Amino acid sequence: MKRNVYINVLLFVGMVMTAIPVTAQKSREGFAFGVKSGINISDLLTEEDLFVGEKSDIGNRVGYIGGVFAEYKFTRCFYLSGDVLFSSKGFKMKLPLKEEYGKVTFRLNYMDFPIMADFYVWKGVVLKVGLQPSVLLSSKVLWGGWNASMYKKFRHFDCSMPMGIAYDFECGWILDVRYSLGASCLLKSNANDEICNNSVFSLTAAFRF
Numbered sequence: 167m168k169r170n171v172y173i174n175v176l177l178f179v180g181m182v183m184t185a186i187p188v189t190a191q192k193s194r195e196g197f198a199f200g201v202k203s204g205i206n207i208s209d210l211l212t213e214e215d216l217f218v219g220e221k222s223d224i225g226n227r228v229g230y231i232g233g234v235f236a237e238y239k240f241t242r243c244f245y246l247s248g249d250v251l252f253s254s255k256g257f258k259m260k261l262p263l264k265e266e267y268g269k270v271t272f273r274l275n276y277m278d279f280p281i282m283a284d285f286y287v288w289k290g291v292v293l294k295v296g297l298q299p300s301v302l303l304s305s306k307v308l309w310g311g312w313n314a315s316m317y318k319k320f321r322h323f324d325c326s327m328p329m330g331i332a333y334d335f336e337c338g339w340i341l342d343v344r345y346s347l348g349a350s351c352l353l354k355s356n357a358n359d360e361i362c363n364n365s366v367f368s369l370t371a372a373f374r375f
Contacts, residue, residue: 195239202342203232204370208255208274211347211365227271229254231278231368243286251278253300255366271308274320274352274364276300280328292332298346300324319355324348324364340372 206229231253239245256274282296301323305316330344348364 195241197236197238198374199234199236200338200340200372200374201232201234202249202251202340202370202372203230204342204368205229206231206253206255207367207369208257209365210257210259210352211363212361223260225258227256227258227273229256229273231370233278235372237284237374245284247282247284247294249278249280249282251280252276252303253278253366253368255364269309272305272316273308274305275303276324277303280346282328284332286334290334290336292334294328294330294332294342294344296328298326298328300326300348320352321350321354324350324352326364326366328368330368338374340374342368342370342372344368344370 207226208229209226210224212224231251233249233251235247235249237245237247253276254273255276256272258269258271260269278298278300280296280298282294285293287293302317302320305320306313307316326346326348328344328346330342332340332342334340344367346364346366346368351362352364353362
């Protein structure tokens, strides 16, 4: 199911990029800043994902991502950018509750601080790779009308290596698609060598002033 979600989003982005006119950002250098907003499609990567390939008890959660960014363009083809983003992540899974299995949502809210190296490869197309420290702001588990804090159960710091592609419009708009995988297990109770990591697919629209 979650693979179909990823494929549909990628197809949508591909159609948008092929339908728009070629209006790459004009050559410029120096400092710029802006705002961005979008959605996360987040999940939990486990050992079953890697070694079995499928699972039925863990699913995607859709959350909000948004904030500000700044960038410095060194040359026509290369610049560095940094973001400060509120990022709502998490996952859904089935747990035994009140003698039956219920769908539980884990909502994890972070502040993300990605630092990206950006490479113009063709007209307005930009490839991105970087490092993203993240600080956990809150974590809750929700089931029906009931919710409880799980802040003490999760690690308060995460780090990932986001990668993505963007299209830079001449008018200042930027369409950005990224994937990031957390480097460490989310749960404090699990050993560091166990796989239980954030897996996040982000789609944002930004405007450069």
